[in-house]
Amino acid sequence: MMRMGLSSATHVLSLLCGLLLAGAAAATNPIEPLEFASETQRERYHDLIDEIRCTVCQNQSLASSDVPLAADLRSAVYRQIREGRADSEIRNFMRDRYGDFVLYTPPLAAHTFLLWAGPPLLLVAGALACVVMIRRRRRMLR
Amino acid sequence: MIRLALPLAIFALLLGLLLTGLFTADQRQIVQSPLIGQPMPEFSLPLLHEPDTELTRADLLGQPFILNVWGSWCPTCRDEHPWITRLGQESPATLVGLNWKDERADALRWLNAFGDSWDIQIMDYVGNTAIDLGVYGSPETFLVDHEGIIRHKHIGAINDAIYADLVQRIDQLIAASEGRS
Numbered sequence: 001m002m003r004m005g006l007s008s009a010t011h012v013l014s015l016l017c018g019l020l021l022a023g024a025a026a027a028t029n030p031i032e033p034l035e036f037a038s039e040t041q042r043e044r045y046h047d048l049i050d051e052i053r054c055t056v057c058q059n060q061s062l063a064s065s066d067v068p069l070a071a072d073l074r075s076a077v078y079r080q081i082r083e084g085r086a087d088s089e090i091r092n093f094m095r096d097r098y099g100d101f102v103l104y105t106p107p108l109a110a111h112t113f114l115l116w117a118g119p120p121l122l123l124v125a126g127a128l129a130c131v132v133m134i135r136r137r138r139r140m141l142r
Numbered sequence: 143m144i145r146l147a148l149p150l151a152i153f154a155l156l157l158g159l160l161l162t163g164l165f166t167a168d169q170r171q172i173v174q175s176p177l178i179g180q181p182m183p184e185f186s187l188p189l190l191h192e193p194d195t196e197l198t199r200a201d202l203l204g205q206p207f208i209l210n211v212w213g214s215w216c217p218t219c220r221d222e223h224p225w226i227t228r229l230g231q232e233s234p235a236t237l238v239g240l241n242w243k244d245e246r247a248d249a250l251r252w253l254n255a256f257g258d259s260w261d262i263q264i265m266d267y268v269g270n271t272a273i274d275l276g277v278y279g280s281p282e283t284f285l286v287d288h289e290g291i292i293r294h295k296h297i298g299a300i301n302d303a304i305y306a307d308l309v310q311r312i313d314q315l316i317a318a319s320e321g322r323s
Contacts, residue, residue, distance in 0.1 A: 055278035068243060069278055072269045097276040099176045 190263035230259025288319035
């Protein structure tokens, strides 16, 4: 009985390990062997597919998504890098088709002002609140 | 009093913001296409029924048309199929089917089973035209005017309300094209 228990425990463990490995493999999407002219191009490719959103599964980047459209868009990025297009041109290519939403770093514009300025504004507001409170307390202590 | 009111006001503001965010989540899922008001991109794609013949953008210009993106692999396309059938029968505008990333044999079998009321069917096996059109899910339905400008796009299945809206918009596009000539 004891041995049975032990072996089934190891079975479960190895199964879990297998699942973990499968998960890791699916997440990094390595099954697209790509050739680049230089290491810089490879880095640019990986940076771009990390910052372009997959519009189908909207909280994933092109790099982390497995849907067919993400694969198509990855190959569009790859093709354009091979053709010697600049990062900004590739970003514009995506934006012209899918809108600002496709970029994880949207441009600074009137409608994205709060998005960019919100955090620093909140920080300043918090700092001001701190200063006011500390001063008030000091006055009370005196 | 102010000491209590201020944090309460901030809390209420935050609560309101989060609640609106929660209840408008479905609307924000739909990515507004930047292509509305832009010319329909150039393309050259083989016809589904005669793969040796290619159709280009220029072939469609002159009158408004409907471009419906579908695939045999797409379950929602089956849901909207009754409305597509109606659109094909009732709408005076040309109904173009863009068969997206599909095997030709699968597409033909699907049409055989469920009916083909599209006026023209083109195949985008690789998916480059779909990328140019900013397609990210099917079904998607575009309305293009007589000058080849994309005027409207509906993402997702057509239902009764959407159907009525599409028909009205198509009528406007047709009226506009006739008013010109």
